[in-house]
Structures are given as C-alpha cells and as structure tokens.
Amino acid sequence: MIKTYKEALDYFSKLELFGIKLGLEQTRLLAKFAGNPQRKLKFIHVAGTNGKGTICAMLASALLSAGFKTGLYTSPHLISPRERFKINGKAISEPDFAKFANRTFRAGSKLEKQGGHATYFEAATVMAMMYFASKKTDFVVWETGMGGRLDATNIVTPELSIISSIGLDHSSYLGKKIPDIAKEKAGIIKSQIPVFCGFNIGPSAKKVIKCRAKYLSSPIIFCDKKAVFIRHGKFSSTAFTGHILNYDGVSVPIPLPGIQLAKNLPLVSEALSYLAKKYKFNHEKSLLGLSKLSLCARLNVMPDSSLLDGGHNPQAISILVKNIKYYFGQKKFCVIFACMKDKDAVGMIKRLSKVASEFRFVPLSVLNRKSYSTQELFEIARNFKTDAKIFKTLKEAVEKKSERKIICGSFFLAGELLREYFTDEEIINWSK
Secondary structure (H helix, E strand, O other), X not given: OOOOHHHHHHHHHHHHHXXXXXXXXXXXXXXXXXXXXXXXXXXXXXXXXXXXXXXXHHHHHHHHHOOOOEEEEOOOOOOOHHHHEEEOOEEOOHHHHHHHHHHHHHHHHHHHHOOOOOOHHHHHHHHHHHHHHHOOOOEEEEEOOOOOOOOHHHHOOOOEEEEEEOOOOOHHHHOOOHHHHHHHHHHHOOOOOOEEEEEEOOHHHHHHHHHHHHHOOOOEEEOOOOOEEXXXXXXXXXXXXXXXXXXOOXXXXXXXXXXXXXXXXXXXXXXXXXXXXXXXXXXXXXXHHHHHOOOOOEEEEOXXXXXXXXXXXXXXXXXXXXXXXXXXXXXXXXXXXXOEOOOOHHHHHHHHOOOEEEXXXXXXXXXXXXXXXXHHHHHHHHOOOOOEEEOOOHHHHHHOOOOOEEEEOOHHHHHHHHOOOOOHHHHHOOOO
C-alpha cells in the first residue's frame, strides 16, 4: 500500500527496472483492473518525432482559454514525474500523486497475479487516466511516449488524432527507415476518426499515413500551409519578446521563440476548428489562449543569459540550429552538450558544429539508462574540427566564462541545469 509521496516515487522507481516494453495487452489489463477510466474521457491523441510536446501545450492552453477543464499528459519529465500530469496548467499535487499511485499499485497487483508486470510508462499512463477521470476533465491532451501503434497511450479512442512530424528517432524500437517509423506513428489513427498531420512529413511517410487512414475510413487533413509572422520576436539578455502570427485571418500572440511555430499554428488551429464545430465553442477565443503559452526547455533564457533547449535528436537539433541562425545571424555559441546512448550523437554534433564556437561535454547520469561518456563525445567532435573540452560537472562548464552559451542534447541535462536556478516547484509548474 502507498500512503506518502515518497512511497509513490519509490514505487515508480522500482518500475524502471522493467525497462521499455512496447505493446498494449498489459496496459489494457491494467486499465481494466483500474475500472477502465479512459472510457469517461475525451482525448486528443498526439504522436510525432518532434514538435508533439509543443503541439500538446498549445492545444491545452487553447482549450483552457475556451473554458474547458483540460488535462495534459506528457513525457518525459525534467525533474519530477508530477510534471506529466497537469490540469489547467497545474501539476498534480504530492498528496494526489500518492493517492493515484496507490490505486495504480492495486491494479498492478491484480496484473501480477496474472503473470504480468507493468512498466513505468504503462503504470503512469493508467494513473493519468484515473486522475483525469476522477477530476472530471472535459478534454485530455494525450501525448504518446514512443511511436504510437504499440505505445501504452494507444488504448484510448480519441476525438481526433494528430501526427506532428516524422523523422528518425528511437530507431532500435521503431525502425531504421522513415516508412517504418511512419507506420508506428500512424498506428494511433482510429476508424472514422479524423487525423491531422503536420508540415514536416515527407512523401514516403505521407504515403504510409494515407494508406492507414484510407483503410480505416478516417478523414485525413495535411496542414501544409504556414502561418505568417506579423511581428517577429527578439531575444534580449534576459528574456524573449513574443511573436504575433496570423493564420486564416486570426492574429495570434505567442510568447515562445521558434520559427517552427509558423508550421505548428496551422496544425493546432485546424484541430481546434474541428473541435469547435463539434462542441460549440469559439475557435478564435481558443487560439488567443496561446498568448499564455509557456514551455520549459524550449530555447528558454536562463538567469545567466544562456539558452536552454531540450533538443535530443538530429531533427530537433536541425530546428534549433535554424532558430539560432534566424535570431542571432552568424553569431557562434559555446555549446554545452550531453546525450543518451540511444541517440544519434554524431548527427547532433555535426549539426551543432555549424553554430558552435566550442563544445563543452559534461557527464550525464540517469537511473537505468546509459549515456555517452564525455570522452566519446569529445572524439566525435574532433571529426568536425570544432574546439572541444571535457568538464567534470555541468556546473563547472556553465560557470566558466564565455560568450553566450546554449545547453542542449537531453531533457535530463535540461532538468539538471534548471535546478541550478529554480526551485523544484517552479520547474514542475513552469510559467516563465
């Protein structure tokens, strides 16, 4: 039995030992033992290689602005699993986390009697369903963990599905070719339920998605039109002044940096338009809710003027590099970097070398997961003729003086940096 928040954390920590297991059978059973809470909820299911976190945050902010009690389930977290479960922008409390972890534990005990054992993500997913159902949320924005077809989140029947982008990531699980990965992402499409697709989906991926949608008689909407920048945001040493973008006649202020917002906004707008017609709310009012959007580890300006980004695969780093060039021209950055062993470190460092004055490689320690050693990263950087140094700690790398720095490569690294400047509660309920 779980009574305290610490006991709940210990419970989830032990589940890490069961690693990653793709498949829906255990999640369905666990949900059944929990009373199938997913049947009481309206989901917007979001998959994609990159951009899905931003898309989810935009949808949650918009639906909240339209007057709906909105749940948001995301992964991974930066410093606390509480970040994964939010209602109206507020993370689950420690007492509620313990309460619903205990309910999950009880359902998991029944699963064990049948020879199964829930993984961390399976347990967290079912716990999210119970939490959101108990709190009577109107909508739940529901982000996949990995892939889609066999992802634990895929036991739900959503109001609509969204595929933000298709690129190479998690190849050891999802496949080494774009059509293979597209097949996994397209697995979230449900019979006769519309699917909205983002800008960064190439021809081979589109073919796979279209085939799946046709087979299921699901309407498919490709959002290939960009929004227009009415006002371009700018960085100062302490903050970012937001953009104003126009899409389909509506001007929308968005406080986040990122030229990719011109591609994200149409996808979000079209999905909201569909929901507005079905549930009779003001589409334009919902979009204006994006003026309150806040996201952590997305080119955030830190108190020491460094930039923090959670980009952790080549596609995300390519977007980061484009943003650096867009906002800062030819300016070079000191890049502080670490990444997990299952990521394409070569592809990321190659792209970052275009904007790096030097690399500073730091160690990264994550429970039950392997990361690249600083020496391995140093050897990779030598191939791209960029100055590189090894540091024993992140704090040492950040404190050493240089011109502007950018920290990227892993959400785990981002979490470590954030703790240097903010309290845990500020990070968990990020609203900077």
